[in-house]
Amino acid sequence: MRHEIRFSGFGGQGIILSAVILGRAAALYDQKYAVQTQVYGPEARGGASMSAVIIDDEPILFPKVRDPDTYVIMSQQGFEKYGKSPRDDAVMLLDSDLVHDRPSCTWVGIPATLSAKKDLGREIVANIIMLGALTTATTVVSGPALEKAILDSVPKGTEDLNLKAMRRGQELGIEGGSS
Amino acid sequence: MRDDWLREDRLPHIYCAGCGNGTIMNCVLEAVEKTGWDQKKTIFISGIGCSSRAPGYILTDSLHTTHGRAIAFATGVKMANPSLHVVVFTGDGDLAAIGGNHFIHACRRNIDITVVCMNNHIYGMTGGQGSPTTPIGKTSTTTPYGADEAPFDLAELAMAAGANYVARWTSFHVKQLTDSVLTGLNTPGFSLIEVRCQCPTSYGRRNKYREPVDYMTYLKSHAVLKEKWERSAAPGTELPVDSFLVGEFVRRQRPVMGVPDEA
Amino acid sequence: MQGNIASAEGALAAGCTFFGGYPITPSTEVAEHMATRMPKIKGACFIQMEDEIASIAAVIGAAWTGARSMTATSGPGFSLMMENIGYAVMTETPCVIVNIQRGGPSTGQPTMAAQGDIMQVKFGSHGDYSIIALAPSSVQECFDLTAKAFNLADRFRTPVFLMADEVIGHMREKIEIPDSVEIVRPKPLPEGALPFAPGPDGVSGFAAFGTGRHIPVTGLTHDERGYPDTTNPARHESLVRRLVSKIEDARHDIADYSIVNEEAEYVFVCYGAPVRTVREVVERLRLPDTGYLQLRTVWPFPEGLLSRFPKVKAFIVPEMNLGMMAREIERHVSVPVIPVSKIGGDLHTPEELVEAVKAAGGLL
Structure with missing residues (x-):
């Protein structure tokens, strides 16, 4: 089964890291093939950033995501630039407070940034909440694989916080108000 | 001359009659011999210009590199193998114009090399163009009405950029020059020895120092010993016109790069 | 693993012990990874130089001490390196240059991929010459070809280029890192041989600085001793033709x-x-x-x-x-x-x- 996942948001939200973690989870712990790419500009913070992952059972040749079946969108500008015309059977996870529009495809609203601030006290883990939600709202990655990949990727001393964020995301992925 | 260190099969050399470079080379080789360094482990590196032909006449491993880049090449040699002794021959154009950035950064890093700059205030090899050390008013083929840009003071520049050892002499001050080169070679970190020298062919001919001895006489009479000047002149006094300080400008022990690990 | 990181790891696997570089998008991760890894490797040196001209100069200097040496850059930095690349060709200095290509000309598109330097790599420095250039299309090939580049550089005594691009350099894929890679060092300079006298394959033996061979290295046209000989047309022609043919004659052997x-x-x-x-x-x-x-x-x-x-x-x-x-x-x-x-x-x-x-x- 091939999945093409596109992440978008603004610089500083960890959009590229999200894709790196997802790719790592799939390639190293779900035993699939994965390729991660990105589009980025000169801004380290702000701007609309995009990253993408292809996950497949077979080796991946053309590496760029062109017609995603899964979206993770964390800003209105990111939605407008990279999320406006999804295919009909796509699933889009939205940060429900930061993205105002809603797509034509199936979508799941995740209050990731709000929850990161309110429940975990650290806005920076909003992207990990979104990743957690991916494991329950879609089938692109397994929970155990994601957990290992998160632990590989986050700074020492922040493991607990990030795992909490992932679990919170998993809950929100189930609860999420879908269209 | 020190025969063991010379490639006799390269002679005759390209230097004009009366050029100061041969004298300076001789002083440097004498100082190197005094260090007791293994000829096998001593590397001479240069850029482009008359000065930079010197390593080619010396019987060691040597790199005659691209214009201005000798110090960058030397940095690679010294950092990759700190057990080697690295000496750079350069000129005023090579060091201070095209190579100026490498020069100040090597001083900043305080990399353990010794740089001998043959400063004749002119581009000799290309036929007498103005350089960043051509004094105001002096004539060259690119300053036919007299230089109107302020020149660099190479010793001050090296000091400000962080070098551990800086001295300036002239091709007249053979003994002092040899002693300073030796001190530079033995001082860990970056050493600059600036040597003001005569270029009768390109500089002298256009600036009323046609005979080599004319410029030697100028060097002798206008070089003011730094120690003496600081002792005798009232603070704030300007040096007489056309005079310049010679002597040891700084000797210090700032942290260095490119020395062998203490094992 | 990212392509740029794989390239750095390939170099380290091949025994690269000197990296001189200057940050430039989209190649910077190569330098950053070397800066992290090399201080922990005995005898290895990472140095951030003041510009790309200095980087390639330091790499060439280090190569003459016998170190496997590398730099990494992209378009504008690559352009700055051109003069000293010609010097490496003329002095037959083995070294590896990674170019993660971006859109040009000029500053162009720092974060976007291109292959616009593929002629520059062959023709960018002045004069006639030949070089070896490899092009990876996967993260695995970034590792494998960088390691291989060092062997080619040593075998042919020439700069070898890894001509990657932003897509491959920044892409992440799973790769397999072998326990060891093949390492072919340059053939030694025989006792008594002149330092630039070619063997039957047109390539001279190599002796590192500090080993007592007293090699005078110059970018000027030189004889087999390394002595400048700049006004003899036959000397220049035979030298430059040899520098070209030692690589071109082996092109089907080198082909990957x-x-x-x-x-x-x-x-x-x-x-x-x-x-x-x-x-x-x-x-x-x-x-x-x-x-x-x-x-x-x-x-x-x-x-x-x-x-x-x-x-x-x-x-x-x-x-x-x-x-x-x-x-x-x-x-x-x-x-x-x-x-x-x-x-x-x-x-x-x-x-x-x-x-x-x-x-x-x-x-x-």
């Missing part, structure tokens, strides 16, 4: 390539990132009558491989430039060569290549 479907009528010739799209079209979509030649060695150009396709009607050359290698290929074949040029930073899509084949069919 893949061929799929020699019976194809429409043959893609590709290198670097566009290989991915070509493989998608030929291997996954199985577009009829198509095959491909992937060049992992771009220079010296192994033109003999083009005759491996007896039924070819046209060569189709997708490149992220305005048709640079297409012109090289055109020199060697009598069938049409169709460039599929794409600049701006996006990789060719499979549809674009399918269209190109259809259009080629219509033309013929």
Whole structure:
């Protein structure tokens, strides 16, 4: 089964890291093939950033995501630039407070940034909440694989916080108000 | 001359009659011999210009590199193998114009090399163009009405950029020059020895120092010993016109790069 | 692992002990990774130089101490390195230069991919010369080809280039890192031999600085002792012809390539990132009558491989430039060569290549 996942948001939200973690989870712990790419500009913070992952059972040749079946969108500008015309059977996870529009495809609203601030006290883990939600709202990655990949990727001393964020995301992925 | 260190099969050399470079080379080789360094482990590196032909006449491993880049090449040699002794021959154009950035950064890093700059205030090899050390008013083929840009003071520049050892002499001050080169070679970190020298062919001919001895006489009479000047002149006094300080400008022990690990 | 990191790891696996570099997008991760890894390796040195001119100079200096030396850069930095690359060629200094290509000319597109330096790598420094250039199309190839580049550099005593691009350099894929890689060091300079006297393959033996051979290295035209001899036309001609032929004569030996479907009528010739799209079209979509030649060695150009396709009607050359290698290929074949040029930073899509084949069919 091939999945093409596109992440978008603004610089500083960890959009590229999200894709790196997802790719790592799939390639190293779900035993699939994965390729991660990105589009980025000169801004380290702000701007609309995009990253993408292809996950497949077979080796991946053309590496760029062109017609995603899964979206993770964390800003209105990111939605407008990279999320406006999804295919009909796509699933889009939205940060429900930061993205105002809603797509034509199936979508799941995740209050990731709000929850990161309110429940975990650290806005920076909003992207990990979104990743957690991916494991329950879609089938692109397994929970155990994601957990290992998160632990590989986050700074020492922040493991607990990030795992909490992932679990919170998993809950929100189930609860999420879908269209 | 020190025969063991010379490639006799390269002679005759390209230097004009009366050029100061041969004298300076001789002083440097004498100082190197005094260090007791293994000829096998001593590397001479240069850029482009008359000065930079010197390593080619010396019987060691040597790199005659691209214009201005000798110090960058030397940095690679010294950092990759700190057990080697690295000496750079350069000129005023090579060091201070095209190579100026490498020069100040090597001083900043305080990399353990010794740089001998043959400063004749002119581009000799290309036929007498103005350089960043051509004094105001002096004539060259690119300053036919007299230089109107302020020149660099190479010793001050090296000091400000962080070098551990800086001295300036002239091709007249053979003994002092040899002693300073030796001190530079033995001082860990970056050493600059600036040597003001005569270029009768390109500089002298256009600036009323046609005979080599004319410029030697100028060097002798206008070089003011730094120690003496600081002792005798009232603070704030300007040096007489056309005079310049010679002597040891700084000797210090700032942290260095490119020395062998203490094992 | 990211392509840039894989390239750095490939270098370390090959025993690279000197890296001199200057930060530039999109190559910076190579330097950053070396800065992290090399201080923990005994005898290895990472140094951030003041610019790219100094970086390549330091790399060449380090190479003469016998260290396997490397730098990494991108377009503007690559342009700055050109003079000293010529120096490395003239002095026969083994070293490796990684170029993660971005859109040019000038500052252009720092974060977007291109293959616009593929002619510059061969012709960018002044004078006649030849070099070896490799082009990876996957993260695995970034590792493998960087390691291999050091062997080629030592064997032929020449700068060797890894011509990657932003797509491959920043892409992340799983790779397998072998326990060890093949290491071929330069043949030693025989006792009593002159330092620039060529062997039968046109390559001289190598002796590192500090080993008592007293080698005078100069960028001037020189004799076999290394002594300048700049006004003798015969001397210059024999030296430069040897520097070129030691590489060009070995081009089919150096060639690293893949061929799929020699019976194809429409043959893609590709290198670097566009290989991915070509493989998608030929291997996954199985577009009829198509095959491909992937060049992992771009220079010296192994033109003999083009005759491996007896039924070819046209060569189709997708490149992220305005048709640079297409012109090289055109020199060697009598069938049409169709460039599929794409600049701006996006990789060719499979549809674009399918269209190109259809259009080629219509033309013929």
